[in-house]
Amino acid sequence: MAGQGNKNLKRNIRPEAPSLLQRVDVLSSKKGSKDSVSLINGTVRLLYWESILADTVSASVVFTDAGNTMKTTKQTKRGTRSTKKKVSAVEGLPILGGETVNLKFTDNQGNTLDFNDKNGSLILNDIPKIPTDSQTSSQSYELILGSPEFVANNEKERVRYCSAETLSEQVKNILEKVLKTKKKLDIEDTKNSMNYIGKNKKPFYVINDLSKKSVASGSQELGFSAGYLFWETSEGYHFKSIDTILTGEQKKKIIYNESADNKIPKGYDIKALTLETSNRVNVQKKYQIGAYCTRSIEINGYDTNYKSTITNAFDPKVQEKLNLSGGYFAPENDVFSKEGADAQFSRTTYYFADVGQQHMGETEEQIEKSKEENFKKSLVVNQSIMRYNQLFASQITITIPGDFSLHAGDCVWMDIPEISESENKACGDDVNKVDGGLYTIADLCHYITAKQTYTKLNLIRDSFGRVKKSQNDQASKVMDANFLPFIK
Numbered sequence: 001m002a003g004q005g006n007k008n009l010k011r012n013i014r015p016e017a018p019s020l021l022q023r024v025d026v027l028s029s030k031k032g033s034k035d036s037v038s039l040i041n042g043t044v045r046l047l048y049w050e051s052i053l054a055d056t057v058s059a060s061v062v063f064t065d066a067g068n069t070m071k072t073t074k075q076t077k078r079g080t081r082s083t084k085k086k087v088s089a090v091e092g093l094p095i096l097g098g099e100t101v102n103l104k105f106t107d108n109q110g111n112t113l114d115f116n117d118k119n120g121s122l123i124l125n126d127i128p129k130i131p132t133d134s135q136t137s138s139q140s141y142e143l144i145l146g147s148p149e150f151v152a153n154n155e156k157e158r159v160r161y162c163s164a165e166t167l168s169e170q171v172k173n174i175l176e177k178v179l180k181t182k183k184k185l186d187i188e189d190t191k192n193s194m195n196y197i198g199k200n201k202k203p204f205y206v207i208n209d210l211s212k213k214s215v216a217s218g219s220q221e222l223g224f225s226a227g228y229l230f231w232e233t234s235e236g237y238h239f240k241s242i243d244t245i246l247t248g249e250q251k252k253k254i255i256y257n258e259s260a261d262n263k264i265p266k267g268y269d270i271k272a273l274t275l276e277t278s279n280r281v282n283v284q285k286k287y288q289i290g291a292y293c294t295r296s297i298e299i300n301g302y303d304t305n306y307k308s309t310i311t312n313a314f315d316p317k318v319q320e321k322l323n324l325s326g327g328y329f330a331p332e333n334d335v336f337s338k339e340g341a342d343a344q345f346s347r348t349t350y351y352f353a354d355v356g357q358q359h360m361g362e363t364e365e366q367i368e369k370s371k372e373e374n375f376k377k378s379l380v381v382n383q384s385i386m387r388y389n390q391l392f393a394s395q396i397t398i399t400i401p402g403d404f405s406l407h408a409g410d411c412v413w414m415d416i417p418e419i420s421e422s423e424n425k426a427c428g429d430d431v432n433k434v435d436g437g438l439y440t441i442a443d444l445c446h447y448i449t450a451k452q453t454y455t456k457l458n459l460i461r462d463s464f465g466r467v468k469k470s471q472n473d474q475a476s477k478v479m480d481a482n483f484l485p486f487i488k
Helices: 148-155 167-178 203-213 242-246 283-288 316-321 363-369 381-390 481-487
Strands: 007-011 020-027 036-038 043-051 058-065 070-076 079-085 100-106 112-115 122-126 139-146 185-187 228-233 236-241 250-255 274-278 293-299 306-312 347-352 373-375 394-401 411-415 437-449 453-461
Touching: 020 043, 043 228, 058 100, 100 139, 122 148, 148 203, 167 185, 167 203, 167 236, 203 228, 203 381, 228 242, 236 242, 242 381, 293 381, 306 381, 347 381, 394 437, 411 453
Parallel strands: 185 236, 250 411, 293 347
Antiparallel strands: 007 274, 020 036, 020 100, 036 070, 043 058, 043 437, 058 139, 070 079, 100 112, 100 122, 122 139, 228 236, 274 394, 293 306, 394 453, 411 437, 437 453
16 A cells, blocks of 8 residues: 555556557658658557656657558649658658657547647657567657657757846746747746846746746745746646745545546545555655755845845744645654754855846946845845755656646546555545645557557645635645644
């Protein structure tokens, strides 16, 4: 059961009907050419990935090229016409890398993922051969695909300008004006602004650097709710605070149990087919990376003074400000319970104060403001470090029947069985009160073959236990009585 050992895998797998694969088109990269080839008949497997830690989505298409009867489209003086040639698709188009790929596939609930010219096609990054029996007359290939913004980020565009806007506005400008993306943007407003010089760095590098400095607009103070994440899904690009990501609206309610039937218990949307939990509490590692208590040393280059700031996640004043997805952290050992200057910090970060940055305006105005602190690192850095390192405090990996409505960054409710002698586990009071509750989808993979479709989810949260929801859907820090033995 969950919680036993380092990794526990429970299986209750049933064959799942395949999804509908509607389009696998490769468009020629030759300038001025409108030639294309459909690989849908030769496709053996399709994998699609999203992650809150990935700048772009990615996909993999495995297809068998038999060298005969591949449907191709040729552009002629009279227009577009379809042809059938007994020729290899790789050699006939040809497929060399850099081509545009249009994909479309639909699950059994009618949820469709469509990557095309209007919604955003994918780009062929690599096409390695898959080893096969030398005696066979066919050859298998894997198309490794990514977003066009990935290519633009690495090959074409750089961030050069200085801006004094809010950090969320800067991110929006980089996506729209530098990367020139037409995709939908889901950007959460930030509270703070700063003058930022791109220094000719890659757009994604700058955005992720701004993420570490961003504070949610709803935060009462700069020192709390720090830390954003930037990622892409099939719905577009997202730039959101960790607090918002971990406590979002519940999209699906999922249950895992070991019953022999495939029926979904009343009140749930999905029944998980596999469940894997990891040993998510490595105390030594947590302290090493500064997940609980961290110190920053800020050095001012103008007056050579320095300032020390200690942030302790166990401090009641700090926890009061945090928007946790669970009910509580792991309990603090008395050895590390000191506060203030005597706090037993486990990580120290050294940096120079953000003073002397180029300010917007005329020369005299820039000189006048040059000694002002551009970005108050002492109020943000420590908490940002802790929030990032607490992000994976609790992890569960599950496999469910293919569901294309879910995306990285979505929140789901997960119930798993408690260890008991009851035969009716996870159907009422026998759910696990510690591991169950609200989780965020960190990573997602859709696995599609001709016979079956599955979706694998890596679920995470920053704390343990359940957080009860009030009527207005605001998380109230009311913990179940069953939690008390674990936190005393």
